[in-house]
Amino acid sequence: MTEPVAASGIASLAWLLLALPAFGAAVLLVGGKRTDKWGHLLGCATILGAFGYGLALFFSTVGIENPEQRVQNLHLFDWVHINALTVDFGLRLDPLSLTFVLLITGVGSLIHIYSIGYMAHEEGRRKFFAYLNLFVAAMLLLVLGNGFVTLYFGWEGVGLASYLLIGWYQYKPEAASAAKKAFLMNRVGDLGLAIAIFLMFNRLGTTQYTEVFSRVKEFSSAEILAITLLLLLGACGKSGQFPLQAWLPDAMAGPTPVSALIHAATMVTAGVYLIARSHPIYDLSADGRLVVMIIGGVTLLIGCIIGCAYDDFKKVLAYSTVSQIGYMILAVGLGPVGYALGIMHLLTHGFFKAGLFLGAGSVMHGMNDEGNIRRMGGLAKYLPITFVTWTLGYLALIGIPPFAGYFSKDAIIAAAFTGEGWRGYVFGGVALLGAGLTAFYMTRLLILVFLGQPRWKELKSDDGREYHPHESPLTMTIPMIILAVGSVGGGWFLSSGGRLSGWLEPSLGELKEEHGVLSHGMVGILTVVLAVLGAAIAFLLFGRGTQPVERPERVSFPVRAARADLYGNALNEALFARPGTWLTRALVFLDLKGVDGLVNGTAALLGGSSGRLRRLQTGFVRSYALSMLLGSIFVLGALLVVRFS
């Protein structure tokens, strides 16, 4: 465990990272309509400023020769201090948090710029930028905070921003519902995080990373297991992992830049960050990590299976995100052989998935906001830049070398084969299967949107307009191009020579290499073969590009189950929503008739007769009130006389 040193030099200005976007958000929210003209520019400028500062900080940290010195602590103020409890509101500047800073502000800048064009026709665009800024500030606090409580601040802060942005089109009931659902399911996860924090304080008297991690041995093994599982619950909520995955696809009701930034590249990966950050705790509990791996494995399959069945462009991508985060969770669940791999996949995924979403947004922007891929087809020649950048992201996601996803996913799959005995085969097998399925559903998406027959020509969108697909403006295509460059070269860049894992060592410890039940080379070949196979099957099934515009309803059970989110929502409904509603109704009745009835009944009894009570309620009450007071003084006097005479 590397002990932090006090931040100095340029690092002592790190509060700027939070202050810049927070300032932008505050000006835009307080300024209101007055900022309409330039609000979006201020929003972009603050994020670009934060990115610029983040780069400077990054290079100054890289310039520190001794890696031990690369973990810095910046104390800002004591948030709360009551006897044994001190919560230090400060920032931890180390390779892990700085990596996130660059991802958040870098991708954040691109998406801010993209939003200028995407939201150009939107009333109240400045408010959108205010919320985006708020999100960036909260997300930076989440990754930079130097303790679990500061993390919790950011954790719920991004939840708020996500709530506001999912509900952006709040006049649409489904958007409002999706926003509330996201916040609620996140809060269920937050419950775990909160109780984990209580456990830490109870045993150690602190919640700061440095102390908790250096004294982690003082926990009993039961406490360690409890904390790993509780933190995992938090991670599941934020990262859309089983069993709290249902909110993420609904969250696609938000504008597409939001889906790209929050619900693909950054916020939803916070769970992976949490587990990687807490690795000294997870290191101690193989059982805890096994549960993490199971959750990751289950989720990655769920995401793939449902992704195959959906017809909504963004929802397919959303389930793809669920599934890819499953890979990351699986990776960090592997322990020291996987922490850095999880972060690497998180970074490459941040690039290519953001690019895929922005591409989806570009398509929908040119197609009257149509999201149904059955109403698309043959769009490649109408949106050439979008098509090329999207395809590069697609190749990265399905893991074709030398694109980014190959390096990061292949490494995770190889590591998944390392566990003892059955574990290696099961988790490795699941991860491999997922790679094949991913190639299948993504290829289906590619074909239905960009290739084949233009099925939209005879159709009109819901608002009665004809489709006139067109390429998006430069503010939108340039961010897509930049992200595509990352999707091509990012994986090789990060992995060659252990560049990323070496850089992260002061935060995550050394990346252990173990030999799995299958050799790394073998896994690499198998991954590519399965990806090609998945893509080939999709080409065989959908390659002619003549899908019916209406989705066929007479389909096999697996397809029906996948279309129904594998009954995740139905289960939530049956287990929580409906019993909750009934319980609430029963309690309202009980409260009115039971508890209050008893009270009124007693009052009537005390009043001697109900007739007298009725009189009380209809008149003469003021005199009665006064007489009560006089009476009480009389009673008091009488009591005193009796007692002391």
Add this chain to the structure above:
Amino acid sequence: MTWVLIALLVVPLVGALVVTFLRKDDSKAKLVALAFSLVELVLAVLLWTAYKPGGDRIQLAAGVDWIAAFGVRLSFGIDGIALVMIAVIALLIPLVIGAGWTEKLPAGRSQGGYLALILVQEAVTVAVFAATDVFLFYVLFEVMLIPMYFLIGGYGGARRQYAAVKFFLYSFLGGLIMLASAIGAYAMASDELGKGTFDWATLVKVVSDADATTQTWLFLGFFLAFAIKAPLVPFHTWLPDAAAEAPIGVTVIVVGILDKVGTFGMLRYLLPMFPTASKNLAPLVLVLAVAGVLYGSLLATGQRDMKRFLAYVSIAHFGFIALGIFSFTSQAGVGSVSYMLNHSISTGMLILVIGMVIARGGSSQISDYGGMSKVAPLLAGMLLISGLTTLSLPGTNSFVSEFLVLIGSFPTQPVYTILATVGMVLAALYVLWLYQRMMTGPLRGDALVSAAAGPGAVGDPEKKTAIGDLSKREIAVLAPLVAIVLALGFFPQPVLDVITPTVGATLTEVGVTDPVSVQEGK
């Protein structure tokens, strides 16, 4: 600086007297009442600066003999807990007056009469928190009901008489039982000292040594009064009726301030006077507390009336406060006191915002509204902010208190704490669901649409409607609250510094020490 405390008691009474003479002139009455309430606010700030955290247990004390034969004195003084409560009253009253500026009173009622009662209520409530004589406390505890009785009964909604009588009888009954206990304590003191007294500090010394049985009986007498006032489940049913029938400003006072007397009483009277009984009976209180959190939250979800919704939200919050008090750790105790403060601010704000909604739509039924954010985005934003502080989002004031109560209670009461933590999820549910129903979706709902476009009309979001967004006056009322919500959310320590020594002293009086000590952990 003792004069500040006395002035705090006198100024609102003088104001009430002046305003009474202005019953013919509503606008002048409002200005004068506002001026007096602002003077009170300035005095409260002075009081804050005069108080020395970590100094004497009771500060700025002053008193004269009242009923010498029984050793009853008119004595006042404050500790850190009383200070924050007095400060928050002084803060809320001007806002209540400002928010009700254009409110229509029932026929035949004047602003002068209404505002005089509000100011009397303010004076009496300050006095309740400042009293350091147990008998005086009892008298004020009951007197406090009188202006409130007239405020609900005289200015409230359709069932106001029912609600007012219920409120009065319920609280009054609790008070009488407390009186019996107080007399019991007096008797013990007179046996032991040879001379009766109701002085708080003396009674603490005498009664806290009593045997467990005596303490238990005396404890129960006080506890019942406080449990009704707070209110804890199942003594809560007066609150929804009172909150629903009272005019909105009075709802702020009932829900935001008056019920704090209950939890204040637990801290000031139950714990120091009956330490043994407090410890023995803690499981009982904790069960009621956690039941309150869950029961109040679920009932809040099921309400159709906004004002009743507010009452049940508060019942849930009082569960958290009681949990913190009876977990006997300094973090939880400070959490509870700051919860009392923050609940006044955030729930006060929520009530004021809902009052502004009702002022537009003329109905307090949730189903009468929908899609308002389209026509009144600022109002919607304010409802959201007050809702977020109600659900204790980090960065708002309430998070500090809820976090402290829970993290402080966990070491001594892990099971109750975990159960109460579930309340966090339910809070998100009832707040966001309310917001969703009222503010999002297409413009809909009878009250809103008819107010906007005439009866029977279907709302058209594009059309200019009669429902306006917040006025300058309403912004002026809410803006300070938003600022305080955020300031106390990020920088709570100055307030906690005032509370911590008093809570520490209270726990010493109970005879407990924190399970988690400095540096070492447990």
